[in-house]
Amino acid sequence: MPSSYPRRNRTPGELALAAALVIPIVIVMGGLVFWPLATSVVDSFFRIDPMKPGTPFVGLANYGALMADSNVQTAWLNTLAYVAIAVVLETIGGMGAALLLNRVKHGRQWLLAITVLPWCLPPVVNAIVWMWIFNPSYGLLNHALLWLGVIDSRQVWFNDRATALFLVSLVHVWRMMPLTAVILLAALQSIPRDLYEAARLDGAGPIKSFRLVTLPLISSGLAIALSQSTVFAFNLFDEAWILSGSSLDTRSVIIQVYLTAFQNLRFSSGMALSILAMLASLLVSLIYVLRVYRETRYD
Amino acid sequence: MRSLISTLPGRIGTVLAVTLLVAWSLGPIYWSLVTSLTPPLNLLGAPSLWPQQITFEHYAKLFGATSMSQGNAVQSVWPQFSAALANSLITSILATIVTVAIAAFGAYAFVRLEFPGRDLLFVAVVATLAIPAYTVMIPLYRLMISLKLIDTYTGITLIYVSAFLPLALWLMRSVYQAMPISLEEAAWLDGAGRIYTLVHIVLPLSAPGLIASAILTFLNAWGQFMVPLVFSPTLATKPLTVLIPEFVTRNYIDFGLMNAAGILAIIPPVLLVLFLNRYLVSGLMAGATK
Amino acid sequence: MKRRVFLASALTLPLLASFAGSVFAADGLTVLLPPWGTLPKEMTDRFAKDAGVTLDAQTLGWDDIRTKIITSMVAGTAPADATEVDWSWVGQFGSANWYVPLDDKIDKAVIADIPTASIFRYDGKLLAVPYSNDFRILIYNKAHLDKAGIKAAPKTPDELLAAAKAVKSAGIAEFPIGLPLSATEGTSTAWYLLTKAFGGDLFDKDFKPLFTDKDSGGYKALAFEIGALKDGLIDPAATGLKDVEVQEVFKAGKLTFDVAGWAGNLSVYSDPSKSQVANDVAAALMPSTTGKSRTFGLPEAVGIPTGAANAKAAQDFIAWLAMPQNEIAAYEALGNLPPRMSVLRTLNEQGKLKQGDVLLEQAAVVEPLIAQGTPGWYPQFSTAVASSINQAAKGQLSVDDAIAAIAKAAADAQSN
Secondary structure: OOOOOOOOOOOHHHHHHHHHHHHHHHHHHHHHHHHHHHHHHHHOOEOOOOOOOOOOEOOOHHHHHHHHOHHHHHHHHHHHHHHHHHHHHHHHHHHHHHHHHHHOOOOHHHHHHHHHHHHHOOHHHHHHHHHHHHOOOOOHHHHHHHHHOOOOOOOOHHHOHHHHHHHHHHHHHHHHHHHHHHHHHHHHHOOOHHHHHHHHHOOOOHHHHHHHHHHHHOHHHHHHHHHHHHHHHHOOOHHHHHHHOOOOOOOOHHHHHHHHHHHOOOHHHHHHHHHHHHHHHHHHHHHHHHHHHHHHOOO | OHHHHHOHHHHHHHHHHHHHHHHHHHHHHHHHHHHHHOOHHHHHOOOOOOOOOOOOHHHHHHHOOEEEEOOEEEEOOHHHHHHHHHHHHHHHHHHHHHHHHHHHHHHHHHHHOOOOOHHHHHHHHHHHHHOOHHHHHHHHHHHHHHOOOOOOHHHHHHHHHHHHHHHHHHHHHHHHHOOOOHHHHHHHHOOOOHHHHHHHHHHHHOHHHHHHHHHHHHHHHHOOOHHHHHHOOOOOOOOHHHHHHHHEOOOOEOHHHHHHHHHHHHHHHHHHHHHHHHHHHHHHHHHHOO | OHHHHHHHHHHHHHHHHHHHHHHHOOOOEEEEEOHHHOOOHHHHHHHHHHHOOOEEEEEOOHHHHHHHHHHHHHOOOOOOOEEEEEHHHHHHHHHOOOEOOOOOOOOHHHHHOOHHHHHHEEOOEEOEEEEEEOEEEEEEEHHHHHHOOOOOOOOOHHHHHHHHHHHHHOOOOOOOEEOOOOOOHHHHHHHHHHHHHOOOOOEOOOOOEOOOOOOOHHHHHHHHHHHHHHOOOEOHHHHHOOHHHHHHHHHOOOOOEEEEEEHHHHHHHOOOOOOOOOOOEEEEOOOOOOOOOOEEEOOEEEEOEOOOOOHHHHHHHHHHHOOHHHHHHHHHHHOOEOOOHHHHHHHHHOOOOOOHHHHHHHHOOEEOOOOOOOOOOHHHHHHHHHHHHHHHHOOOOOHHHHHHHHHHHHHHHHHO
């Protein structure tokens, strides 16, 4: 990452100030995140199962068993599908919403409030509202599509795996898209307006000025937005759990973690899987954080 | 840009896009509202876009002198509901204030100050975004028990701060990075100290970023379920997101009541976003004149 | 101005917080129960007076109680002084030694009056005392059968199918049989019940599967469910329905049979303010191929986790809850069917029990799902059962494959 300031000699006061500003972060994150995380990572190398006496060291056995488990493999595939669908839709939709919010002059605060509304619904209520919409017998979706003539008989949406995966993702996207929109909006608002004027004077159309001015300048916002949508999609739980329970067609990795640790009481095995989920979402995020910074830098 | 908006096709496009965004965001919520106003027995009929028969019974169950639980009359759930509403507000607002404050000052250090391990620390903090709640829940529970912070606002707030700080920090860092250093240097030349510059020059200019971080943190905290489920056992700190699912019982799914409670639950965050947004807009105006 | 508002709120909020915190903090007995275990204030006040302790009731949604208990027990603390214990958790909580044995703490005569108490024994030790009775019974819409010209409730699975076909062909109900087929626990328990109806059992005494043979009860039960689905007797949408949602459809008058009916639901079904079939609902003994009706119990109980701070008060609470007048009060306020046979009989004599005679007759033959007790691997097995049945109902697995998948799941769950 390029430094945005010239390198100078550090003053003694600067170090003290930096310490004062950063220490709260170190304490909170160290105590409440890194320490518990380290405990869980260590636990994942032991057999911790309250139903069995003792907690012997088992090395990578928990991880090995997860690799071989066909349910876990299915859960990974489902989660990858969720991540792909959610990230693409949230980024496109969130970018559209942010550009629109940045452009609208009248009633912008109302439009922003409306845009973030889906996210204010408690997650459980969100999933239940959609469950009601997807209901095969009484749901709005079937009635609307029948009325429009798109389908000619009532559909049981969750009987088809691809449809089920898409609908679960859609519920997730509906809830999480505002996050992307708010991040990108904040980034858009930091772009000085005269840059667009300059681009226009150079004869750039709206698409060209988006590509040459907007995109590079919001690149860090875009990286943040992409990473958070990836991370949240990897952590998808409520939507799939409420819409179709433990069904293998829609079971996400985190549902599998819940089932393993909190239902089957294979605690350390669940921890191992959740750590793999963390590593996977970090890896995917890292790929586009690096890409976004590389592709959009001025140089 | 300006000329594009003033052309007719551009204007129609904008109106269409606004309509689409509003329909996408409000459609399911409107449907939730309709469900909350429909008598229970009509819910199993053909859906209609406007309830043929409007009832406030689901809301009455929340506000009335007697409430229904699994279809049985019990004491009003309103005291529980209002306590949970207050808890949601208090924990979310506290978490927002603390998170944004730490992020606003901390991010400055990550951008403008030099200290050993700076980039490593930043990357490590941001990487914690990816940790699933289940991974840290049980060690965290042990820690909170030993600190006697279970079922306290302090405990919940601390956990929220640790969960939402990375995103706010990252966002604030990107805001500061985009800011030209020349303004600060001018102040330093005038003899202003670092803190003075940060508070009086940098922070006001970062208003959109601060507001965005506040909105993100508040809404993330407002929607939390897993953390309060475990760390808020009683109404002393239990928020709405944990209270509302209790209305779904094994014997009785009350779609009407769930939706009514959900509709009530979205009012406070929306008011807050509207309120914050005024500052967002005024922050923009300030930016426009710079 | 802005800063003053900020400062003022920053200062007042923690104050407010500590104030609100102190209002609700109470010493005394903490109890963690689902919404239907949340007693009305009149009852909790009475308990506080009788026992001299204040009752601090914590309510959590059904799925969430278990997460809460497991989190705190793994972390080494009791989640509350007394908590919900579901029949399906007995094996896990028992083998983890998480609950205090209650044998010498509760009156033996009371336990003897509660047949379902045996379901809460692990290794011979009583882990919890039932407060809510639940078992499965056939609930049907009598008006549908009358219209189809059927005089009596079906006594065998075949009669049930024939009656459903008659109802369907008469155009009275499009999908007469209500059975959940989603990947949820209700789907598994319905199959277990039908397994017993076909004269079978899930496991032998060594936990070897007894459902793999084509003549076994379990195989026939699954074939029955999938066959009824293919014949259009079960709504194809049932693949997405939980048991409670099937019950909503029954209440709307669109089902003839709630095959895996919950005994406690009869009072809900026959209440005109909650059900459109209040006058038409009736109950019958579970159909059976052997001539002897069978069903199994799914009761809920209260137990004391090890390390509970106030175990003595928790013990008093459990004993108090099992008193006849309190079981009756809980039935009237919350609809929890009393676990004590003597109380059930009293209620029936007073005419307070809907379909009381059938209920009592069925209650007398309630057995545990697994004779030797719920094993620790039951939850894992049961999730796999629900997933496999769900896949079979969606047409992704044949009946043979689904049965094989369930048998494999049983082996996997036991091998861990």
